Amino acid sequence: PAPWANAAEAPIKVGIATDLTGPIAYAGNADANVAKMVIKEINAGGGLLGRPLELYIEDTASNESVAVGNVRKLIQRDKVDMVLGGITSSMRNAIKDPIVARGKTLYIYPQLYEGKECTPYLFCTGPTPAQQCDEFIPWLIKNGGKKFALPSANYVWPHTLNVYARKVIEANGGEVVFEEYYPLDQVDFSATVNRIISNKVDVVFNTVIPPGVGPFFKQLYEAGFLKNGGRLACVYYDENTLNINQAAEIEGLASCLDYFKVLTKENPFDAKIQAAYEKDFPGNFLFAAGSAATGTYRGLKLWEAAVKEAGKVDRESVAAALDHAKIAEGPGGPAEMVPGKRHCKMKMYTAVAKGGNYEIVGRSNGLVDPKEC
């Protein structure tokens, strides 16, 4: 029996809608796990406003139509006080209306994404293009070269990200040799690889996603791109994605995220959450930045801070408090919402793959601005 100060009051209901089944279930399950962990922790510390938290998890199944039905369950049946979830942008687009507009509920989106989501009551706690490019691209130019190729999957995130990345590349004296888009499930990249090799590209700034990315990197490797000193860069690459290729095929790949597992060595708080997570969920689903796990953690903690400040859970008050909420400790360091922007400032790290693990090679000075809305 938990020592509730205010046990008579009903629990606060937290809704999680994420991909528990389908192609990105590994990410969704990790997010759900993180939510369980955080809720457990808050409840163990006496709950929120003296009330316990109750977790409602629904599957979005990587299928927007299933997702909308299940999210309605959260809103209309369970009447949750807040929904956190969605991994892909299209999923966010599908469920934001039922949550925010029709459901009059607060929505937190935890994944790194292309930005430009400025809907009221919708808060984003993952990195934006600015956060992932501003420090990373200059580093790439210095540690790779000036000639960039932007091979990309054909959907909104790469398109938007590339617009921003190109600006930064050109501002720093680099050059985009080609920018090309592929169907999401393309698995043969011989034409692309040929173009990269024959144009003597220095940096492949990749936004091709699985399943294409594995064969793509392999073909690049076999064509001698790495051997000739080329540099791979990919801003969603975390610990999960490392396993797609043999270590040699992605040696030296650089990524820029808000958290890498190696940080546990230098950062006690990261070590603490990482250990707590692994204790509760020893399975396959890693606590990793690319799959929104860190965004989920940060989002829940920021929301907790906001509820504490507001002293109640109705949408208006919490949104008002969340607008400027801060946490002193989170994955990768502190985080704070940028007032009026509904996006989150956080620390960013640049890491390079070495023999199947990451090494941190760069860190931002303080918190990086999301530059959104």
Place this chain on the structure above:
Amino acid sequence: MANAFVAAFEILSFGAIIVLIVLGLGIIASMMGIFNFAQGEFVLLGAYITYLAYAKGLPIWAGMVAAPFVVGALGFVLEALIIRRFYAAPIVAMLGTYALGLIIRESVRGLIGGFYLTVPEPIGGSIDIGAMHISAWRFTIIVITLLVMAGCYLLLSRTNFGLRMRATLENPSLARASGISTPLMYGATFAFGSALAGLAGALIVPVFSLYADLGLRFLIQGFVAVMVGGVGSFIGPVAGAGVIGTLSAALPWVMAPVVADVLVFVLAIVFIKFRPQGLIAGKGV
């Protein structure tokens, strides 16, 4: 020149991969008349078995050798339990095998945690000819594909087994009246088609890495290849797969990949529209 050579090799190698995948699909779809939606999952299983061998520390080639046998055996069992009921109703078969595929796929997804997992190739690295690098494993795949193709052709056209198989699939009741044990032949054919899928999965997993939707990725392409090649024979689908495979690898060299992708399908459909019997019309094996 060198560039053209590399291009030709890459295009050919992808063509070979598609042919490899379609071999089994073709036998089952074209000869048995079952559009097997679980075929992609047989490919997946072949890949998974190879991965298991690797994960358990066995040599990878051992997994690759085991894959066709295990998947073939599974195919034999599934035929006896499930597929057998579908011969009279090809459309119901599509749905039944779809469900079967769903079950296998989701189970494998559970087993591998929904991740993308790498499996190294038994013959790694690249063959270097001057400044050109050619993937050794892709080269191996081309060679194996050619061998398997020739083997299948000889088996079907030159042996009594092949004759029995073709007779059974063509007119089962007459085949029985000619003394052929049709249930056995059906089982064997399906198992053979599955085994080829298993082999395909085993060989391609180092190229594409293991993930639950690995087989599904090629399914539609495979069916289109069967149609382009012509239903009813063994070589039809193989020819179709060669065309579809090389086309999908070649078009991105000359146009935007996104356009190329759709164009391949549109070209295929238009082709079938005006030549419904396919590339190779109901002749031979």
Place this chain on the structure above:
Amino acid sequence: MLLEAAGITKIFGKLTALDGAALTVGANEFHGLIGPNGSGKSTLMKCIAGAEVPTQGKVSFVNTDITAFTPTERARAGMSLKFQITSVLPSLTLYDNILLALQAQSSLVDLVFSRTRGALHDQVMTMLTQFRLANRAFEAAAALSHGQQQWLEIAMALAGKPKLLLLDEPTGGMSLEERRVTGELLQPIKQHCSLVIVEHDLDFIRDICDRLTVLDQGRVLASGTVSEIQANKAVQEIYLRRA
């Protein structure tokens, strides 16, 4: 002339199945088409009905050139065909098989809105009774024996009230007696319809046909009245020759 097929050539790969064959049929004429196996009789019938496209040659029907017509258009112009290999609609009832044949030429609006089924009921049952199938009207056609399917096919071919009826071996698998009855059933249609019939049974052909055409190896060997043909040397010869 009702039907004039001239210079019909059909080549399958290396094989010339028809080599400039010709066939003319007048109004209300019963015309027999005979010849050894593989001489091209069925192929000629198919070329006339539109099931095969002749490599060369011209078919005209009621003074219209129909060479480029589709089977549907030919049927609508008044042709009707029974294939050598029976092809009834196996899972429909006999009743529906006939009904389908009866209203093949109705317009779409008629099909959707009119109550043709009621109006045609008597006709359907009459046809079925004529062909001794009435007691099985509501069984699926697949449940018929081979000979019964032949009858159903003839009934269906007749149902559309064609100007020209093409029958490819309608009496295959029928006994002598059954043949005779079939012949009797065909006689009355002479008032409104011509007939081209392929048969191997010479006695049967002799009984019902006015004129005969003999095919051999894709060519017309002879064409004329029954007695002319019987007197023809070349014809007698192929009857003696082993096919």
Place this chain on the structure above:
Amino acid sequence: MPEFLDIRHLDAGYGRSQVLFDVTLGIPWRGGVAVLGRNGAGKTTLMKTIVGELPAWKGEVAFDGRDISRRATQERVRAGIGYVPQEHSVFARLSVRDNLAVGSLASKKADAVDQVLTIFPKLGQRLDQPAGTLSGGERKMLAIGRAMLGDPKLLLLDEPTEGVWIGVIEEITERLIELAKSIAVIIVEQHLDLALRVADYAYVLDRGRVALQGEAGEVRGNPELMRYLAP
């Protein structure tokens, strides 16, 4: 001594509709037996039941002294029954040559093709053509040739001469008479003359029952016969 093929009190049919009622007939070790009857009398059904395409509902089918009524078709065929079905009697997509090869699978005859070609020279020009494109008569020839190649001890022929040119019919008849000297032949035939020349004995079916039986000549002369054959 029991008959070679011994059928007793056989009932059979399709689904729920019974076609054969209490059929009893015996086929000797060699010689021809004709089965006659009008359309729909049940001749094909009888053949299918003997060969095992249809199950026997009741009664027994004994072949060569053994009860075969539970055996699968292919086993019966391997035990020595050859069958030429009335419809779909060739492998349409296989070439003529392959059709014949299927026929000789069991007997492993090397000169299979030649053997058939001496009977049906017409097929010679068609060897590499898919059997489905043969003319009606050519198919029948192929079907008969295919069945004979299996070296059956009992040959079932369901209307083997339907659609066959008279010249060839004569040839087939002679062959069958020849064949019936060494093996048992059951022939379903509409050409009464042909049937009764090949057969020594005849059964006439009427609505699924044996209505008449006897020596060929006797049946031929029976005034009842025409009544059973008329529609």
Place this chain on the structure above:
Amino acid sequence: MGAVKRAIPAEIGGEADVVMDSGGTARRASARKVLPIVEGVVLVAALLAPLLLQDYLTVFATRVIILALFALSFDLVWGYAGIMSFGQALFFGSAGYGVALLARDLDITNIFLVLPAGTIIGLTFALLLGGFLLLGRHPSSVIFVSLGTLTGSYAADRLARGWYYLGGQNGIPSIAPMSLGTYEFTEGPAFYYLVLGILVVVYLLCRFLVRSQFGLALAGLRENEQRIAFFGYKAQHLKAIIFTIGGGVAGLAGSLYAFHEGFVWPNMVGVVVSTQVVLYVLFGGSGTLIGAVIGAVIVEGVSFWLSDNYRDIWPIILGLLLLLVILFRPLGLISFVLGERERVGSFGARAKESVKENRDAP
């Protein structure tokens, strides 16, 4: 024909039984007794549903009914005309996109404009695709049409994902609600009854159509298209017509769906949704209109329930259920209550073995 006479005047498409007196031996087994009962029960259940269900379930039920309407469109083309449309989502989704654009760019949300617009979009796309696939010199095989439609749907999906104007991968979110004057149809009982009303009307129209002689022609077509052509039926036209009508119904469903969910996305035109609708119909039982409706309700209902109770493995369970039904009830759930004959009206069951055996026929 003497003894044979008509006992009851046969109605259009044999709505009434044809019974022969005992002199004539033909008799139609007591046909169509169960079907109206099933239809009635489903209708009553549907009418009562919002009264009994919680709010969020009513919203869910609305969606299911829209999907049932969609399923109906597929049943029409497959169950009756034997056209395997594996791209039915193309018409559903393109209509959805169409009305979403009307709402987004032109502010048109009036129900009397958007629903007809959606229907016409579906109709047009079906006419174009059907015209290409079904008409022409060579009769098109079932497999060709299924692959052709699949490809159409696949290509549309690709196009929608890549086209920025349509929102690309992310689709078009936040579509304004459908309106009638100043009234706005938001999710809830009003929307539910609107959709139910539309379903009933469309159902009755379809029922009339397939029971007419047109339906008989379709049944013949399904058995052997070439044979029918030799009678003088314009077989290809009939197919194209029913395909187009199916497209229109799918378009209507798609536009309702877009407004109900307030969101359209590329999957809606793609292969996933196309297969889903095939599942509904085969699960419920093709060739009966009510089977399609029941199939949609049960598949959606069961997945909804499963995803609540077996969160991680529900796709596997769903697959198993599907497989079991297909194995043991290949004619769909409806065959538990409906006899063979009644399923496809008086027009016989689907061709069975004949598919293969007819191959060597002309």
